[in-house]
Amino acid sequence: xxxxxxxxxxxxxxxxxxxxxxxxxxxxxxxxxxxxxxxxxxxxxxxxxxxxxxxxxxxxxxxxxxxxxxxxxxxxxxxxxxxxxxxxxxxxxxxxxxxxxxxxxxxxxxxxxxxxxxxxxxxxxxxxxxxxxxxxxxxxxxxxxxxxxxxxxxxxxxxxxxxxxxxxxxxxxxxxxxxxxxxxxxxxxxxxxxxxxxxxxxxxxxxxxxxxxxxxxxxxxxxxxxxxxxxxxxxxxxxxxxxx
Numbered sequence: 001x002x003x004x005x006x007x008x009x010x011x012x013x014x015x016x017x018x019x020x021x022x023x024x025x026x027x028x029x030x031x032x033x034x035x036x037x038x039x040x041x042x043x044x045x046x047x048x049x050x051x052x053x054x055x056x057x058x059x060x061x062x063x064x065x066x067x068x069x070x071x072x073x074x075x076x077x078x079x080x081x082x083x084x085x086x087x088x089x090x091x092x093x094x095x096x097x098x099x100x101x102x103x104x105x106x107x108x109x110x111x112x113x114x115x116x117x118x119x120x121x122x123x124x125x126x127x128x129x130x131x132x133x134x135x136x137x138x139x140x141x142x143x144x145x146x147x148x149x150x151x152x153x154x155x156x157x158x159x160x161x162x163x164x165x166x167x168x169x170x171x172x173x174x175x176x177x178x179x180x181x182x183x184x185x186x187x188x189x190x191x192x193x194x195x196x197x198x199x200x201x202x203x204x205x206x207x208x209x210x211x212x213x214x215x216x217x218x219x220x221x222x223x224x225x226x227x228x229x230x231x232x233x234x235x236x237x238x239x240x241x242x243x244x
Contacts, residue, residue: 070109070110070111071109071111071112071149072111073098073110073111073114074111074114074115074118076090076091076094076098076118077090077118077121077122081121081122081124082124082125082126083124083126083162085168085169086124086162086168086169086193088190088193089168089190089193089194089196089197090117090121090197092190092193092194092242093117093194093197093198093201094114094117094118096194096198096235096238096239097110097113097114097117097198097201098110098113098114101237101238102234102235102237102238103198103234103235103237103238106213106231106234106235107198107201107202107205107213108152108205108207109152111149112147112152112154112205113201113205115147116154116201116204116205117197117201119145119154119156120156120160120197120200120201120204121197123156123157123159123160124136124160124161124162125159125160125161125162126161126162126164127161127162127163127164128163128164128165129161129163129165129166131163132163132165132166133166133167133180134163134166135162135163135166135167135168135196136160136161136162136163136166136168136196136200137159137160137161137163138157138159138160138161138200138203139157139158139159140157140158140159141157141158142155142156142157142158143155143156143157143158152205152206153206154204154205154206155204155206155212156204167180167182167187167192167193167196168193168196182195182196182228183195183228183229183231183232184232185239189242190242190243191239191240191242194239194242195228195231195232195235195239198231198235199214199227199228199231202214202227202230202231203216214227214230214231215227
């Protein structure tokens with residue numbers, strides 16, 4: 001794995017916008033487009049005698065066969081997750097991403113998607129925010145990661161804070177006149193909480209075109225809502241399969 005570290009003077013602030021029809025997640029504000037380091041060059045062998053040539057060919061064939069095998073999906077964090085309050089939401093997201101399906105393919109495949117989710121979840125720390133509608137904040141130094149197993153690339157932020165008074169903690173009262181939504185899902189549902197985490201992962205994973213899967217939406221509620229819709233569209237079947 002190749003790591004590169006840089007510092008960005010901005011915050012990634014996912015938040016939830018109160019509305020009678022929708023609750024939006026605000027995500028990052030970041031104009032950085034640093035290229036990642038290239039993958040290490042393929043090793044070549046020199047052979048002069050026929051036996052050496054045959055051996056080199058066999059080794060090359062063996063390496064080629066190994067490289068075509070799918071990367072193993074990392075195991076779930078289990079007890080390594082610091083807080084058990086949102087452990088269920090993490091496991092819902094993990095079970096979605098560990099399988100090869102439309103959702104995991106959107107995030108670069110099961111192995112890559114589960115790996116990024118694990119690294120993100122390992123960083124989660126509880127904080128109390130003034131705004132109860134904010135779910136997660138990411139800020140500070142950014143580490144760019146190149147995964148040589150899958151060829152995928154992603155980034156991690158130095159600080160990833162969960163609002164201890166926010167949507168991943170508080171279950172809204174069913175009697176509230178104005179329901180809060182994440183995409184089409186009410187915040188008290190498993191689908192909504194898994195969607196919060198999947199939205200965040202979309203800001204960490206770099207797509208095939210070199211851009212982050214979800215564009216930076218900062219405090220742009222409309223763009224943040226469209227980003228949530230993008231994740232929901234790619235993961236709708238898996239999200240709706242989660243029981244209330």
